Amino acid sequence: MIRRLLNSSLIHLPLPLPPPPKPKPTTFSFPLQTFSHMGDTRRPSPTPIPSLQQSNRSELLRALESSIGSSFSSQPLIPNPNPLVIVISGPSGVGKDALITNLRNSRPSIHFVVTATTRPRRPSEIDGKDYLFVSKDEFLQMVDKDEFLEYALVYGDYKGVPKQQIRDFMAKGYDVVLRVDIQGAQTLRKVLGKSAVFVFLMAESEVDMVERLVDRNTETKESLLVRISTAKEEMKHVRNFDYVVVNAKGKLENAVKLLESIIDAEKAKAPKVRGAPANTLAIK
Numbered sequence: 001m002i003r004r005l006l007n008s009s010l011i012h013l014p015l016p017l018p019p020p021p022k023p024k025p026t027t028f029s030f031p032l033q034t035f036s037h038m039g040d041t042r043r044p045s046p047t048p049i050p051s052l053q054q055s056n057r058s059e060l061l062r063a064l065e066s067s068i069g070s071s072f073s074s075q076p077l078i079p080n081p082n083p084l085v086i087v088i089s090g091p092s093g094v095g096k097d098a099l100i101t102n103l104r105n106s107r108p109s110i111h112f113v114v115t116a117t118t119r120p121r122r123p124s125e126i127d128g129k130d131y132l133f134v135s136k137d138e139f140l141q142m143v144d145k146d147e148f149l150e151y152a153l154v155y156g157d158y159k160g161v162p163k164q165q166i167r168d169f170m171a172k173g174y175d176v177v178l179r180v181d182i183q184g185a186q187t188l189r190k191v192l193g194k195s196a197v198f199v200f201l202m203a204e205s206e207v208d209m210v211e212r213l214v215d216r217n218t219e220t221k222e223s224l225l226v227r228i229s230t231a232k233e234e235m236k237h238v239r240n241f242d243y244v245v246v247n248a249k250g251k252l253e254n255a256v257k258l259l260e261s262i263i264d265a266e267k268a269k270a271p272k273v274r275g276a277p278a279n280t281l282a283i284k
């Protein structure tokens with residue numbers, strides 16, 4: 001079974017894929033000579049600057065270039081930002097899957113990493129799209145082959161983030177979103193540090209969170225109790241995250257919008273602000 005899985009390529013990618021972002025320019029040019037030659041007697045006398053209103057545009061630009069002492073580059077002043085890794089986590093039942101399903105629709109250019117899991121597939125889920133459903137033996141063989149960036153035993157089932165998918169998509173310039181439980185987020189923080197963006201998703205109140213789990217109708221009484229008591233404990237980890245998104249009852253779209261704003265703001269950060277550029281992540 002595991003051989004079939006590996007031979008048929010571990011990564012079941014959602015197709016068709018949107019076009020990847022445009023590749024970055026390889027050079028970054030900036031007019032460095034600006035005023036450094038002022039007073040240099042060897043410099044040829046600058047072309048007189050014609051009237052700003054009446055002159056022809058290219059004539060004016062040539063005269064300005066000549067006065068400045070360098071030509072104006074049409075390359076972007078700031079190269080395209082590096083691909084971003086966004087880690088979405090939060091207690092059970094807060095709406096992580098629901099949020100990601102909605103984000104998928106609004107941001108088709110993001111790659112959503114398909115987590116491998118040994119838990120049974122829920123009726124609404126599609127193998128290879130929502131999760132990669134594997135047996136326990138298959139999962140453990142993948143562990144032996146060091147195929148996971150992070151994996152954990154969550155409520156009796158294994159879940160793991162396949163490395164190769166992240167490498168492949170980041171190499172093509174895609175931003176990637178990972179969905180992990182709280183222990184997974186802690187491990188990923190150690191592996192990725194500040195080069196990934198960690199988002200903690202929470203419900204507005206405990207009662208909302210419990211109601212969502214009950215209404216989802218996927219748990220036994222026992223597993224419901226474990227999830228609820230774990231969730232209370234997990235709320236303490238919120239301070240280790242970069243952002244908190246509250247998924248208020250009936251307002252999933254607001255949570256999606258906030259997450260999109262976070263992604264946009266992270267992409268717009270000045271290059272020096274973030275730590276190591278995300279696409280230089282050492283995923284071994």
Ligand SMILES: Nc1ncnc2c1ncn2[C@@H]1O[C@H](COP(=O)(O)OP(=O)(O)OP(=O)(O)O)[C@@H](O)[C@H]1O
Nearest residue numbers: 092093094095096097098212216248249250251252
């Ligand atoms: N804002 C919301 N208001 C009401 N119900 C919601 C909201 N967001 C999600 N839900 C519902 O809450 C239930 C739990 O959501 P979901 O399965 O996405 O949680 P999860 O965090 O992925 O849980 P788990 O970690 O256990 O897989 C689902 O039935 C989902 O449709």
